Amino acid sequence: MRMMLLTSGTRGDVEPFAALARCASGHGHEVRLGVPDSSGVDLAGLDAVSLEVDFHRLVQAHGISPWTAVRHFRTEVGPGMRRMLAAAVRETLAFEPDVVVYHPKVLTAPVVAQSLGVPHVVVESVPSVTPTSAFPAPGVVNRDLGRFNRTTYAAARVAARMFRRDIERACEQLPAPVPSASSTSSAASAGSVPTASLMPISPQLLPRPADWPATVHLTGSWHTDASTPDPDSAVLEFLRGGPCLVATFGSMASGDPQARGRAVLESARAHGLRTLLLTGWGGLALPDDLQGDDVLAVPSLPLDAVLSGAALAVHHGGAGTVHAVARAGVPHVVVPFLADQPFWGRQLHGLGLAATPIPQKKLTAERLTAAVEEALACGPAAERAGQKIRPEQGLQTALSVLIAL
Incomplete structure (x- = not known):
């Protein structure tokens, strides 16, 4: 099986994808991993390609905060996302995978997968895309809103619409017509191919909500066994x-x-x-x-x-x-x-x-x-x-x- 893995963000966003890439490669699958630059993650032995965005440089220069993203949106964050969205389409088309597995920030991943007629699988290291009444969307609201919890998950779609034009430009590389770019503001855009959500989360830390669909898989964390420090260190x-x-x-x-x-x-x-x-x-x-x-x-x-x-x-x-x-x-x-x-x-x-x-x-x-x-x-x-x-x-x-x- 040919797997295209696409991730975005800092080290914590890259490490689980690198672990999955090693696991799948070790089982004989062909895996290509699209990653941001300078993540600090060991990618030795992996077929890794750049998504042309460097979150490490942005953090070192400006720190991490929502206000950082706002202040530097026009000069750094926006252009970085634009390059990443285009690179994700280009690298996926070049690899011709059987499945596309992606971080929610890689907004062009569902569209290119649909263009190729292959499944697209979103990876939620925190359950921010799949709505539930059990708790509000993490990072959006910090208190339980009861029956209104599900409404908070619309925030991801609203944020994605900021990049609608960038998605459209990136998708000009596609060889066949696809659903409108606005449909990709949801991680699971409409389409006839199978879709699923993988959550590298332990059920011991997050019991599965009763209202999640069967396509959501709470797998347990993705990690590789680390070697112990040098005995002489x-x-x-x-x-x-x-x-x-x-x-x-x-x-x-x-x-x-x-x-x-x-x-x-x-x-x-x-x-x-x-x-x-x-x-x-x-x-x-x-x-x-x-x-x-x-x-x-x-x-x-x-x-x-x-x-x-x-x-x-x-x-x-x-x-x-x-x-x-x-x-x-x-x-x-x-x-x-x-x-x-x-x-x-x-x-x-x-x-x-x-x-x-x-x-x-x-x-x-x-x-x-x-x-x-x-x-x-x-x-x-x-x-x-x-x-x-x-x-x-x-x-x-x-x-x-x-x-x-």
């Missing part, structure tokens, strides 16, 4: 030194990383914990006056390799990080910045796996110290959840769905 030596708090804010780079690092260090020391700071794209920094033998700061490490035995994790609530921490059986303190992160913070807290989330603008050492204490009490529940999550085979489940289309 300073990281492994540090992890052997005693109970540890692991902190990462991934690609979140807005605000004051020094102040966040200070809050993390002071709260860890208040509980007698060592601290491993994963500074990521600049969201965390180690203040000079807080350096010591009980703290190690490194840019990045595979979470699966460093969470074993950790006392807890402080993180931004990105879907990939949420699953890595939960898989390790470690309790969370979620410090959400934007988008789906408040959703995951509330979800984990409601399941008894995390402290009450602290919005990043309200993060202080005092609040975080209290949250660490609350999270440590969640340890037994987190370990029980980890025992149930670890046997899940998300990649194999997703692959079986694609093969059956």
Whole structure:
């Protein structure tokens, strides 16, 4: 089977697609992966092509926030999306796949799939496209609206209409007439070919709503097993030194990383914990006056390799990080910045796996110290959840769905 995988966004958006590409290739399928530039994800051995947009550069220059997108829409965000939408069509046509699997932001993916007469499958790392009455669309509303929850999912279609003309221009490359570009503002546009939604989410973290259609597949997370750190490395030596708090804010780079690092260090020391700071794209920094033998700061490490035995994790609530921490059986303190992160913070807290989330603008050492204490009490529940999550085979489940289309 020839699979075209198209993703957009930062590292957390690319890693699951790269894992699926490796899994499918390992089972003998021909896979091409369209990705943004400079994602930081290991793509060695994969047939990967550029979608001509660099979210890493945008984040490093301007940070991540809705206001960033608005301020730089005309100069950077809009042109980047335009290039990405056109590249997705061009690369898909060149590959001639049997199925197109895509991130919701790749708005031209359903149209090119329909033009080729092949199935198109949207990947929802957070359930923002498939409506439900169980909860509002993550990233749109941060409180339950009851019977009005389903209406919040229209936001994705409204946002997509901003790029209607760009979609039309990109689709001028298509060899045959297709439905109007406006129909692609929904991830599952009308058509006669089979469509489905794959959600790389554990049912232990998000029980399946009763009103989701049968075409939605809650597969479990998509990840590859990470190797452990080098036995001679300073990281492994540090992890052997005693109970540890692991902190990462991934690609979140807005605000004051020094102040966040200070809050993390002071709260860890208040509980007698060592601290491993994963500074990521600049969201965390180690203040000079807080350096010591009980703290190690490194840019990045595979979470699966460093969470074993950790006392807890402080993180931004990105879907990939949420699953890595939960898989390790470690309790969370979620410090959400934007988008789906408040959703995951509330979800984990409601399941008894995390402290009450602290919005990043309200993060202080005092609040975080209290949250660490609350999270440590969640340890037994987190370990029980980890025992149930670890046997899940998300990649194999997703692959079986694609093969059956």
